[in-house]
Amino acid sequence: GGGRRFGGGRFGGGNNNFFVGNDIGIIATNALGLNYSDKWGKKVNFTGSYFFNNTNNTLRQLTNRETIVNQGLSQFYEESLINNVENFNHRANARIEADLNEKNSLIITPSISFQTNRTFSDRDALTYASTGDSLSALRSTSNAETQAFNLANNLTYRYKFDKKGRTLSTDINTVWNNRDQFSDLLAASREYRRNTLDTTTQETDGLNRGFNYRINTTWTEPFGEKSIGTFGYQISNNKTRADQKTRVFNEENLPVLDTALSNEFDNKFITQRLRSGYAYTNNGWNINLNLDYQNARLDNEAFFPTEGVFRRDFNNILPSANINFRNRETGFSWRIRYRTDTDEPSVTELQNVVNNQNPLNLSVGNPTLGQSYNHNIFANIAKVNLEKSKTFFTFINYSATSNFIGNSTFVASQDTLINGEILLRPGGQISQPVNLDGNWRVRAFATYGMPIPKLKLQFNTNTRLGFNRTPGLINGDLNLNDNIELSQGITISSNISKNVDFSVSTTGTYTIVNSSLQANLDQNYYVQESNIRLYFSPNNGKLFVGNNVNNMLYSGLSEGFDQSVWLWNIEGGFRFAKNNKAELKVVVFDLLNQNNSISRTISDVAITDVFTNVLTRYGMLTFTYIIGNFKEPEPDNSPWNRGRPSGGRTW
Secondary structure, three states, rough: OOOOOEOOOOOOOOOOOOOOOOOOEEEEEEEEEEEEEEEEEOOOEEEEEEEEEEEEEEEEOOOOOEEEEOOOOEEEEEEEEEEEEEEEEEEEEEEEEOOOOOOEEEEEEEEEEEEEEEEEEEEEEEEEEOOOOOOEEEEEEEEEEEEEEEEEEEEEEEEOOOOOOOOEEEEEEEEEEEEEEEEEEEEEEOOOOEEEEEEEEEEEEEEEEEEEEEEEEEEEEOOOOOEEEEEEEEEEEEEEEEEEEEEEEOOOEEEEOOOOOOOEEEEEEEEEEEEEEEEEOOOEEEEEEEEEEEEEEEEEEEEEEEOEEEEEEEEEEEEEEEEEEOOOOOOEEEEEEEEEEEOOOOOOOOOEEOOOOOOEEEEEEEOOOOEEEEEEEEEEEEEEEOOEEEEEEEEEEEEEEEEEEEEEEEEOOOOOOEEEOOOOOOEEEEEEEEEEOEEEEEEEEEEEEEHHHHHHOOOOOOOOEEEEEEEEEEEEEEEEEEEEEEEEEEEEOOOEEEEEEEEEEEEEEEEEEEEOOOOOOOOOEEEEEEEEEEOOHHHOOOOOEEEEEEEEEEOOOOOOOOOEEEEEEEEEEEEEOOHHHHEEEEEOOOOOOOEEEEEEEEOOOEEEEEEOOOOOOOEEEEEEEOOOOOOOOOOOOOOOOOOOOOOOOOO
C-alpha cells in the first residue's frame, strides 16, 4: 500500500513446486526438479515431486528516508547497505487421490522442506536534522546462519449422498515447523553533539517452533436445481514458541546475557468459526451469500526475562456477498463483491524483545496487540464487443480496517534508555506495532479500447485513481499519511499483418503525499513510463527481429534519485526445420547499460526512497525445438486478431 517499484530485469514465475522465487539484487540460481506420476490400481492416482535450488543473492542498496517528527521538524536517514544471502532449499511434495467408491473419495497432500540460509550484511548509515546537522552515524556488520524445517499435510475426505448436491466433506491441515538461527553483530555508532562512540559486539541464538492445525467440516444441501446451501464448522490453532538469547561481550571480552535483548515466549491463537452460505445460479445470474460467526482467543505467556500471561477474546460476525450478472449475447457484465476478514498479529509482532540489528532503527514487539478487522467492497462493469473490437472495463474498490496494526515510532532527541537497559542515542529511533483506527483506501480504474480501421491500429486508454490513508504514532502524536495517486495511460498497437507488429504506449503517474503533522510537506512525485515495441518477421516467419525500448522518467524523488532511464532490448533469429519447429535466437538485454531499480514507499510517518542494483547488460543465445505435431491454425481475419503475430511470440 503506497509503495511502487520501478525498473526491469527481474524474472517472474508461476505458483508451482519448481518456483524458485523473486527477490531484489543480482541472483545466481542453480535448480533441479523431478516429477513422478503413476496410477496405483484403478482407484488411486499418485503425483510427487522433488525440488532443490541454491541461490546466491548480492544486494547493494542506497536508502534515503524522511521521518516526520512533528509540525515543524523532520529527521533524515541515509544508508548504504551491502548484503549477501546464500540459500539452499530442498522440497518434496506428493498428492494421492483415491476414489474409494462412487460415494467416498480421499485426497492426501503431504510436503516436507529443509532450508539453510547464510546472510552477511555491511551497513553504513547517517541521521541528520532538517537543519543539515549530523546527529548520529553507524557502521555495522552482521552474520546469520539459519536452519529451517517444515512438515505439512492436508487430508480431504468427501462423501456424496444419494441426493444430488448433498455432500459431507472434512478437511484436516497440519503444519509443523522448526527454525534455528545463530547471528552475530559488530557495530560502532557515533553521537555527534558530544562526539561519543559506542561499540557493540553480540551473539544471538534464536529458536522458533510452531505447530498449526485446521479442521474444517462442510455440509452442502441443494435447495432445488438452481440453488444450494452450505453449512460448516472450522477450528484452527496457531501455536508458536519463541526462545531468543542474546549475549553481549563485556570489556573483558566475556559473553554476558543481555535480558533486554532476550525473550522466551509462547503464543496460541485458537479460532472457531460457524459458517453458512447460499448460492444461486440462473440465466447469467450468480449469487453467493455467506454469514460466519468467529470466536478467536489470543493466549500469550512470557517466561523470560519476566513472567506474564495475556489473554484476549475476539467475537466477530463475518458477512460476505458476491453478486454478478453476465449477458453472453451483448457482452455486458457487472459484479458487486463484499467481504470481511480478520488478521491476527504475528509472533514477531507480539514478542516483547528488542531487535537491534540496526542500532539506529530498533524495533520491539507488543504482547498486547489485538487482531484487525477489515471490510472490502468491490464493483465492476465490463462491456466487450468482439466483432467491433471494442472493450470497456471499470472497477472501484474500497476497504477499511479497524484495529489496524500500525506502528508507534519514537525518535530520540536525547539519550534514552529502552527497557531500562538499551541506550538509544539522539537521532536513533525505535518502532513498536500498535492497534490504530483510521486506515482506509480506495482505488478506481477505467479502460476503453477501440480499433482505428483506416490506419489498421488499435487504440486503448486507461485511467487510474487511488487513495490510501495510513495512521501512525510518532513520539505519541497521531499522524495520518495520505497517499493520492493519479494515473493516465495511452496505448496504440498495430493491426497490420502477422509479420509486422508494433505498439507505442505511455503512462504518467502523479502521486500527492499529505501528512496531518506537516501540512506543508512537499513530497509529491511523478513517474512517466513509455514504451516502443517493434516485431518484424519477413520470409513467412523464418527470420524475425524485435526491438523493445522503454523509458522511465522520475521527478520529485530525493536527491540523486531523479533521473531518466532508457532500457533497450533487441533480439533476432530464424526458424528452420519442418514447420519451423526449430528456433535459434540471440537476445541483448539492456543494450545501453542503464537498467536500475528505484522505489518509493510511503508509510505512516516516513517517506523512503530506495535504489537497488539489478542485472544490467547481458546477451543470451537460446535454441528451441518443438516436439510433437500440431496442426497450423486457420488464419483469423477478424478485427480482434488481425495482424497479431503467430508462432508463440511472447513480449
